[in-house]
Amino acid sequence: MSERTHRGFHVDRRTLLAGGAAGAALLAPGAALAQTRRVRDTAAIRRAAEAGYAASIERIQNWIRFPTIAAEGLNIEEGADYMARLATEAGFTRVRKVATGGVPAVFGILDSGAPRTVGIYFMYDVKQYNPSEWASPPLEARIIDHPLGRAIRGRGAVNQKGPEGAFLAALHAFHASGRRLPVNLVLLAEGEEEIGSPNFRNVLRDPEVLAAMRRAEGVIIPFAQQNPNGAATINLGAKGIIELELVASGERWGRGPARDVHSSLKAQVDSPVWHLVQALNTLVADGGNTPAIDGWFERVRPLTARERALIAEAARSRPEEDAKRSLGVQRWIDDLPWQQALERLVSQPTVNIEGLVAGYTGPGGMTILPARGVAKLDLRLVPNMTVADSLAKLRAHLERRGFGDIEINMSGGYDPTETAEDSRVIRAQQAVFTRNNIAFSLFPRLAGSWPGYVFTGDPLRLPAGQFGLGTGGGAHAPDEFFVIEPTNPRVAGLLQQTMGYVDFLYEMAAAR
């Protein structure tokens, strides 16, 4: 074990003790008593986690070396089997693959005889990658010295095998220390998160899965939630998303050419690409900033006073100039001030063009009238919009305007999620951050999306969100990394992350 690692341990211990005191001060007297007992418990668990530290790193590395990629059909059954083995080794029982109609899910329970049950959502698939863009092979899982600290570099390192590996390490530490978990667990792991979870919801059709999930207090996905500066954000929900292609073609339209023809024929022949551009144009107003799909705002719930207050707080604590610089943005929409720009980020549904492809796309020009055009869109949804209702509205909108021929190929999507600020999951997260002396803020809603609607929506209606200490970067990009021994003492390393999950499970047991 390197000097660096030892230094990391010292920092961890110090932080833990300081955080424990701060956490106790904030909690009610009864909770403080319960916490004292937990602190005693975590010392033994921590020793076990330290002993298992090298194995934890190796577990993450080996998992990275065996990627499941739904878009490429890579290691579908094999990846599910691997996930099942990881779950079994971590103490889950009744572990099995669950058919969803797509890539199988993996289910398991960990019954510790506790009164409460917590749901754990894993994704075992990873995003595609192009090895030529990487500084080291994306499946090597090389340990590197990153400016942010010692890190594992590889596809899936931070999204999501690193954080999930830290969670598994916590379960191994419970077991090795001979401690029972303070809560029961239900695990649901999916293997097609990276293609938009098109079938994951079907897992709830399995009676055993549904019955087990109904017992859960809430659900988390392990997540490296800290910024490189150490601060963490707890999102009280996430926007939904519909990802789709609009495809206009002469063949389907019955107008325009069936294949690309000479562009001089535009005077005589309709253009499927103009048809597409005109259809697109009806979807938005205000320069593309406001969706104009018929009825789009019918279900949009305005921000509450509490949400506005949280945004105002975020506007004060997050430097606007940092945000602008990191995005390469000079002005927000409508030249809004920072706080209103954040309100817009949280509250507004969007219609975004991810990509356009039509006709000749190479250098210079080519005098053709293309037979086909494709717009790739993503539509972000806010509460109380739903994917099904929104898709129906889009379809009706296009049909009403003479664009009914345009194909809508939805590739994935989720409903938005909301989790109450006073739910146990959110209160437990805050307690862990406080205990670990990690600055955090609440934010009404992640502008991004995740398949948490499976848990927050009918029939479960559970609180659900991301949770975890630590940091990393490069998700979906080259040189993805997960920091295991950070240079910044405000950021948790792998061991502190592991203990953060231990703390979280105790907080879930204790929270009233």
Place this chain on the structure above:
Amino acid sequence: MSERTHRGFHVDRRTLLAGGAAGAALLAPGAALAQTRRVRDTAAIRRAAEAGYAASIERIQNWIRFPTIAAEGLNIEEGADYMARLATEAGFTRVRKVATGGVPAVFGILDSGAPRTVGIYFMYDVKQYNPSEWASPPLEARIIDHPLGRAIRGRGAVNQKGPEGAFLAALHAFHASGRRLPVNLVLLAEGEEEIGSPNFRNVLRDPEVLAAMRRAEGVIIPFAQQNPNGAATINLGAKGIIELELVASGERWGRGPARDVHSSLKAQVDSPVWHLVQALNTLVADGGNTPAIDGWFERVRPLTARERALIAEAARSRPEEDAKRSLGVQRWIDDLPWQQALERLVSQPTVNIEGLVAGYTGPGGMTILPARGVAKLDLRLVPNMTVADSLAKLRAHLERRGFGDIEINMSGGYDPTETAEDSRVIRAQQAVFTRNNIAFSLFPRLAGSWPGYVFTGDPLRLPAGQFGLGTGGGAHAPDEFFVIEPTNPRVAGLLQQTMGYVDFLYEMAAAR
């Protein structure tokens, strides 16, 4: 020489004799007399052309083997030198390269002491190619058996080295038979036609070139003008064109991101791609079929009664179903009947989208907000529109609507051309088709474009057009070919094409 070639010759002779008789019957008495003398002359020239037939084929093949590609900077000076040598060998004098600011032009004169002078426009460059898409190497110039007959397959075979080679063969035949040309010639060859002739017009700044061109009666580019069924169309002009890219970027706009960012930020950040789509949408009305650029129709000259009559004739002689089938089109714009669809083809300026490229263009989706979008447009112009005026109108239109940040990158363009039906060039063409018993029709305007405005515009104001017998296909596409010995006796082979140019020069000399 193959049996096929011999059969080709017999057909040519028969066609020539039959055509000669038909032509004489149609011409005025004086013209018939002049023509008799020319028939005597052409017999000797024809024998020389037959003797030079193999050399003519080889000349075309060798030329194909030495491509000039302006877009790739391939064989720029060398191709001009090659062109100059071809001109010199064919009898041109004062042959030299003329600087244009781009790929050099080649100039030469052939002074036969005749009262009249004819301008000849050549292009010596060819379109790019992808060898992997070809059935034989595009520079091999292989002789193949095509369904339409024995043919040369190679890049530039029909566009334009084959027809130009047939014209050169005519000059060689004059020389070999000891006959003086009935007209003087001025040759102007350009080497960047395939990138839109961005500099060719500058050739007229050369005093010797301008003076020589001022003496011309008119200008032709050698062209395989027959359809595979044998019929030919004489176009009395061509539309102009502007080819350009509209580029929207966050960087230039000062709004939106400087590089691609996560698509969830659409709620907070402007989208350069939506900006582009909205700009595009202002350029057209009626589903993309009518340009809506401010003032776009100010200079548009309506069809004349004669033009309408020619179109009505074309509507009768050209099968609508053939046109629809070959284009893969079920309906014309606005469900117009055939004649009105042809009127639209001839008379309407267009704004066409050749291509769209923005953001993620691969399979499936990618949740990004792209920093940049590009639309590749071609705008066809009709008389009396001009490139300069139209480009200024487009710029003003976009600026007026808040799209002044969108870059307009024009890559090439020409003004429209018009050539009077009673000009000698057009009358001579008709006489040659008649003499060769080739069905032809007059059409008001080619919907495509060529750089003939250099000749038809100020200061020369000459009649100009495409002319030549024969057929081919695959211009700008793989497996381009030029038929030298057709299976259909109504189509001219290389020898008859060569004699067609001989006839044309005599007709230019004789026409009143």
